[in-house]
Structure formats: structure tokens, C-alpha cells
Amino acid sequence: MPAVARSYWPDTRCAKAFWGQHDLPPYRQLLADTLAWANPGSGERWLDLGCGGGAITRAIWERTAGTVAEIVGADCAEANADAYARLRENLTPAPGERIQFVCHDFSAGLEAFADREFDHVVSGLSISYAEAFDLATGTWTTAAYDQLLTEVFRIIRPGGRFVFSVNVPNPSWAKVARFSLLAAFQSERPLQYLKRSWRMLWYGRWLKREARAGRFHYLPADVVTRKLAAVGFVQIAQRLSYCDQAYIFRAHKPS
Numbered sequence: 001m002p003a004v005a006r007s008y009w010p011d012t013r014c015a016k017a018f019w020g021q022h023d024l025p026p027y028r029q030l031l032a033d034t035l036a037w038a039n040p041g042s043g044e045r046w047l048d049l050g051c052g053g054g055a056i057t058r059a060i061w062e063r064t065a066g067t068v069a070e071i072v073g074a075d076c077a078e079a080n081a082d083a084y085a086r087l088r089e090n091l092t093p094a095p096g097e098r099i100q101f102v103c104h105d106f107s108a109g110l111e112a113f114a115d116r117e118f119d120h121v122v123s124g125l126s127i128s129y130a131e132a133f134d135l136a137t138g139t140w141t142t143a144a145y146d147q148l149l150t151e152v153f154r155i156i157r158p159g160g161r162f163v164f165s166v167n168v169p170n171p172s173w174a175k176v177a178r179f180s181l182l183a184a185f186q187s188e189r190p191l192q193y194l195k196r197s198w199r200m201l202w203y204g205r206w207l208k209r210e211a212r213a214g215r216f217h218y219l220p221a222d223v224v225t226r227k228l229a230a231v232g233f234v235q236i237a238q239r240l241s242y243c244d245q246a247y248i249f250r251a252h253k254p255s
């Protein structure tokens with residue numbers, strides 16, 4: 001196994017650090033751009049894959065004024081269950097059981113979900129972290145990433161969409177930080193804001209190190225497009241967002 005095999009993603013400390021990104025202007029832009037492409041509607045069932053603290057789930061709920069049928073957030077960090085409990089308490093109209101959290105490691109696939117269970121799947125800056133280690137060759141591979149795309153295709157109904165963001169190759173966290181700095185000074189609690197940003201940058205260095213080792217996958221847009229097409233998605237589009245440090249993809253499952 002490689003020297004650094006431990007993943008921080010399931011840790012409560014890591015999960016909470018990324019709750020902080022929701023205040024950053026580049027993330028707000030990414031969220032708005034993702035929602036515009038997701039275009040959620042009444043009566044739909046959505047899966048928010050690698051949901052973290054539920055920023056996208058909240059945005060879908062608010063954009064549809066609570067008329068979606070269901071949103072399931074899935075993430076490997078159990079701490080995010082608390083964030084979802086708070087969402088259920090605070091959102092208007094009250095979602096009750098129509099917003100749920102499932103603790104799930106998507107590197108192992110999506111066996112928790114049935115074929116065609118969801119109308120659409122959304123994911124924010126998460127699927128790059130599907131990881132697979134090949135003991136025979138002693139290397140990290142893209143097998144879990146590829147399998148995850150196959151599984152997303154399986155659980156979406158015909159005609160449904162997969163809208164997701166992923167970081168560009170070798171993303172510049174410094175650029176994201178620069179675009180966020182002004183917000184730090186405008187924040188009511190600038191010190192807390194800077195502390196959270198510092199934590200995210202710390203994890204950001206770990207992510208880039210592991211991406212260089214092949215564990216995580218910040219892939220060029222044409223590679224992601226080819227992978228989506230290989231599992232059957234059509235009408236694949238992509239654009240830049242997050243001060244050009246992330247792509248947003250929209251792909252359809254044929255009707």
C-alpha cells in the first residue's frame with residue numbers, strides 16, 4: 001500500500017471544515033451554476049452524491065419551494081447526518097422524511113440504491129474521490145470512478161440527468177482563496193472564517209498530493225466526457241465555474 005493510505009473524508013473534522021466552503025463566493029457561484037443546469041422540478045426524486053453538509057440539497061429544496069418529492073444525500077462522513085437533521089428542522093416548508101441522509105462510501109458502488117430509483121442525480125466536487133487500489137500492481141486506479149459512473153447511470157430513470165461538478169486538473173486553491181478573501185473581511189466573524197479557510201487549504205494540499213499519486217481524479221474535461229459516453233450517457237455538456245477551478249457536467253440517460 002502507498003505510505004499515505006488513510007482517507008480523511010470520513011472524519012468529522014474534515015466534514016466540518018468543508019461545511020465552511022458554502023460561504024465562499026466561488027462556491028456560491030458554483031452552486032448557482034450547478035442549480036441552473038440541474039433545473040430541479042416538482043415531484044422529482046433527487047440523489048445528492050457526496051452531499052457533505054447538504055448545500056445542494058438545501059438549494060434544490062428552496063428552488064422548488066419544497067415541491068420535490070424527495071432528496072437523498074449520500075456521503076461517507078457520518079457527521080453530515082447532523083447537518084441533514086438541522087436541514088430538516090430549519091427548512092421551509094418542513095421536509096419531514098422527504099429529505100434523508102444515507103452514510104455511504106461510493107467507492108464501493110451504489111448498491112444501496114435500486115435501478116431507476118431516482119429521476120436525477122446531482123453531485124458537487126465529490127466523485128473525483130472515488131478510490132480504488134489494485135493490490136496486484138500496487139497502484140491506485142480509476143476503477144472505482146468508472147464503476148461509480150456506471151452505477152449512477154443504473155440508478156437514474158430513462159430520460160433523467162446527472163449534473164455534477166469536479167475540480168479541473170491541478171486546481172489552484174490559491175485562486176479560490178484569493179477570490180474568497182474579500183468575503184472574509186465582510187464576514188461577521190472574520191477570524192472564524194479565516195480559520196475554516198485555513199483548514200480547507202490544509203485538506204486541499206492532501207487532496208492534490210493524493211491526486212498526483214493517482215488516488216483521486218482531477219481529470220481533463222475530454223476524459224470525463226469520454227467516460228460518461230462509455231457508460232451510455234448522451235447530450236453531454238460541460239462548462240467552467242468556481243473561478244475556473246471546476247467543471248460542471250450535465251449528461252442525460254437516453255429515454
Ligand SMILES: C[S@@+](CC[C@H](N)C(=O)[O-])C[C@H]1O[C@@H](n2cnc3c(N)ncnc32)[C@H](O)[C@@H]1O
Pocket residue numbers: 009010015018049050051052053054055056074075076077104105106107123124125126129130131
Ligand atoms: C468537497 S466536499 C463537497 C461536499 C458537498 N457536495 C458540497 O457541495 O458542499 C466532498 C464530499 O465528498 C465526500 N466523499 C469523499 N469521498 C467519498 C466516498 N468515497 N463516498 C462518499 N462520499 C465521499 C466527502 O465526505 C465530502 O463531503
